[in-house]
Amino acid sequence: MKTRFVPDHGLTARMTGAMFVLGLLFVVVIVGLMLIVRGPFAIIIGLIGLGIAWYQWYASDSLALRAMRARVVQPHEAPELHAIIDRLCAMADMPKPVVAIAYTDLPNAFATGRSPSRAAVCVTTGIVDRLTVEELEGVLAHELSHVAHRDVLVMTLASSAGIITGMLLRGSMYGGFGMFGRRGGNNNGVPVWLIVLLASIVVYAISFFAIKMLSRYRELAADRAGAFLTGKPSALANALTKITGDIAAIPQRDLRAAEPMNAFFIAPAVSGASWKTLTSTHPSLEQRLEQLAEIATQLGRPLDGGFSPGPGA
Amino acid sequence: MGFWDTLSGRTKPVAPKLDALFALPSASITLQAGANFTMTGRGAVCFRPADGPAFAQTLADVLALLDADEGPDVEQSTDEYGFTWLLARQNDMGALVTDLHAVTTSLEAQGFGQAMLCALVSFTDPSGRSLALVYLYKQGTFYPFAPAGQQRRDNVLELQTRDLLKQDLPIEKDLSRWMALWGAPGL
Numbered sequence: 386m387k388t389r390f391v392p393d394h395g396l397t398a399r400m401t402g403a404m405f406v407l408g409l410l411f412v413v414v415i416v417g418l419m420l421i422v423r424g425p426f427a428i429i430i431g432l433i434g435l436g437i438a439w440y441q442w443y444a445s446d447s448l449a450l451r452a453m454r455a456r457v458v459q460p461h462e463a464p465e466l467h468a469i470i471d472r473l474c475a476m477a478d479m480p481k482p483v484v485a486i487a488y489t490d491l492p493n494a495f496a497t498g499r500s501p502s503r504a505a506v507c508v509t510t511g512i513v514d515r516l517t518v519e520e521l522e523g524v525l526a527h528e529l530s531h532v533a534h535r536d537v538l539v540m541t542l543a544s545s546a547g548i549i550t551g552m553l554l555r556g557s558m559y560g561g562f563g564m565f566g567r568r569g570g571n572n573n574g575v576p577v578w579l580i581v582l583l584a585s586i587v588v589y590a591i592s593f594f595a596i597k598m599l600s601r602y603r604e605l606a607a608d609r610a611g612a613f614l615t616g617k618p619s620a621l622a623n624a625l626t627k628i629t630g631d632i633a634a635i636p637q638r639d640l641r642a643a644e645p646m647n648a649f650f651i652a653p654a655v656s657g658a659s660w661k662t663l664t665s666t667h668p669s670l671e672q673r674l675e676q677l678a679e680i681a682t683q684l685g686r687p688l689d690g691g692f693s694p695g696p697g698a
Numbered sequence: 699m700g701f702w703d704t705l706s707g708r709t710k711p712v713a714p715k716l717d718a719l720f721a722l723p724s725a726s727i728t729l730q731a732g733a734n735f736t737m738t739g740r741g742a743v744c745f746r747p748a749d750g751p752a753f754a755q756t757l758a759d760v761l762a763l764l765d766a767d768e769g770p771d772v773e774q775s776t777d778e779y780g781f782t783w784l785l786a787r788q789n790d791m792g793a794l795v796t797d798l799h800a801v802t803t804s805l806e807a808q809g810f811g812q813a814m815l816c817a818l819v820s821f822t823d824p825s826g827r828s829l830a831l832v833y834l835y836k837q838g839t840f841y842p843f844a845p846a847g848q849q850r851r852d853n854v855l856e857l858q859t860r861d862l863l864k865q866d867l868p869i870e871k872d873l874s875r876w877m878a879l880w881g882a883p884g885l
Contacts (some may be wrong), residue, residue: 527770536707610707616753687755
C-alpha cells in the first residue's frame with residue numbers, strides 16, 4: 386500500500402542508541418556484581434531487580450490508575466470518549482483499552498498496561514473540559530500509540546539497571562555492604578565497598594539521563610504515530626499548546642503530587658529551569674510542534690512519480 | 699507489530715482491506731430472502747480527513763469521479779467527531795459497492811489508506827425498521843447495526859442478522875467492535 390508514513394531514521398537511531406546504553410549498563414552492573422560479590426548474590430540481586438521491574442510492568446495498569454485515583458468508565462457513562470477511542474482503535478486495528486477518568490483539574494492523559502490487549506487509557510476531567518473533540522482525539526491517538534509501542538514494557542526494562550543500582554545505593558545506606566568484604570585482599574588500596582558505591586552512583590547517573598532521553602524519544606515517536614493516525618497534526622499541536630500553557634499556570638503544589646506519574650503523561654506536570662532539557666521526561670513543546678509541522682507538510686504534499694501503482698490503483 | 703517496530707516505536711499504518719466488500723450483493727439477497735429486509739439504495743463511506751491540500755485535492759477528485767455518472771450526486775457531510783461521510787445512492791447493490799470501492803482505492807492511491815474507518819449500506823423492512831451492514835476496512839469484517847430510536851440499538855435484530863449472514867460475510871467476532879454509528883448518513 387502507498388503510505389504517507391515516513392519513518393524518522395534519525396529518531397530511530399537516537400532511540401536505539403539510548404536503549405543500547407541502558408542495556409549495556411544492565412550487563413555492566415550484573416557482570417560487575419559477579420566480579421565483586423562472593424557467591425550467588427549477584428544473580429540474586431539481578432533477579433530481584435528484574436522482579437521489581439517485572440511487577441511494575443505487570444501491574445502497571447492497576448498501579449497507575451490507583452495512583453491517579455482514576456475510575457474506569459463504561460460506554461454509557463462517557464459515550465463520547467468511548468466513541469472517539471472506538472474509532473481510533475478500529476482505524477489502527479488494535480484492541481480497545483480500558484477507559485478511565487481521573488477527577489482532577491490538571492489537564493492530562495496517560496496510557497498504561499502490560500500489553501496492547503491489557504491496557505488502560507486515562508484522561509483527566511481537566512483535559513476533557515479544555516479540549517475540543519478533535520484535540521482530544523489527537524491526545525488519545527498519542528496515548529494509543531504509547532500502547533501500540535508497548536512503552537510501559539520498554540521503559541520498565543530500560544530502567545532495570547537503574548533499579549538495581551538504586552537498590553545497591555540504598556543498601557549501602559543501611560550498611561548492607563558487609564557482603565562485599567574481600568578480607569585480606571587489598572589492604573592498602575581503596576576499600577571495595579567504596580568502589581561499589583562510586584560505581585553505583587556513576588551507573589545510576591548515566592541510567593538516569595539515558596532513561597529521560599529514551600522517554601523523550603518515545604514521546605516524539607508517539608506524537609508521530611498519533612498524528613499520522615488521525616491525519617490532523619494541527620489538532621495535537623493545538624492540544625499540546627493548550628495543555629502546556631494551562632499546566633504552567635497551575636500552582637506548584639498540585640503539580641508535585643502528580644510527579645511520580647510523569648513518565649506516562651502526555652505533557653509533564655513539572656516545570657523546571659535549565660535542567661529541563663536534560664532531565665525532562667518529555668521533549669520541549671517547540672520540539673514537538675516542529676515535528677508536527679513537518680508531518681503536516683508530508684501529509685499536504687501530493688504523492689506522484691517514483692511509486693509503483695498500489696493495489697487497485 | 700514486529701519486534702523491531704515495537705523497539706523503535708514505529709507503528710506501521712494498517713492498509714484497508716477491500717475484498718470482502720464484494721460479498722455484499724449476495725448478502726443482500728440472503729437478507730431479503732431470509733428476513734425481508736430490502737436495500738434502500740443508500741451507502742456511505744466514513745473516513746478521517748487529513749490536514750493539508752493533498753487530501754482536499756484527492757477528495758475533490760473522488761467526488762468528481764463519483765458524480766461523473768448519471769443519477770443523484772454524492773452527498774458529503776461531517777459528523778460530530780470530525781469524520782467525513784460520503785453518501786452514494788444506487789439502485790443496484792453491485793453499483794453501490796463499486797462506488798464505495800472507488801472512494802477507498804482513490805484515497806489509498808494518494809497514501810491516505812489509513813484514514814478509512816468504515817462503510818455502510820442500509821436496509822429496511824416493511825414494518826419500517828432500519829438496519830445497516832457496516833464494513834470495517836481495517837479488520838475486513840462486517841457487523842450489523844440496527845438503530846431503534848434515540849441512542850438505542852435493536853440487539854436482537856443485530857444478532858439475528860449475524861446468524862443469518864455468517865455464511866455470506868465475514869462477521870466481526872469481537873462484539874466490542876460493533877460501534878454505534880448514531881445519525882450516520884444513509885440510515
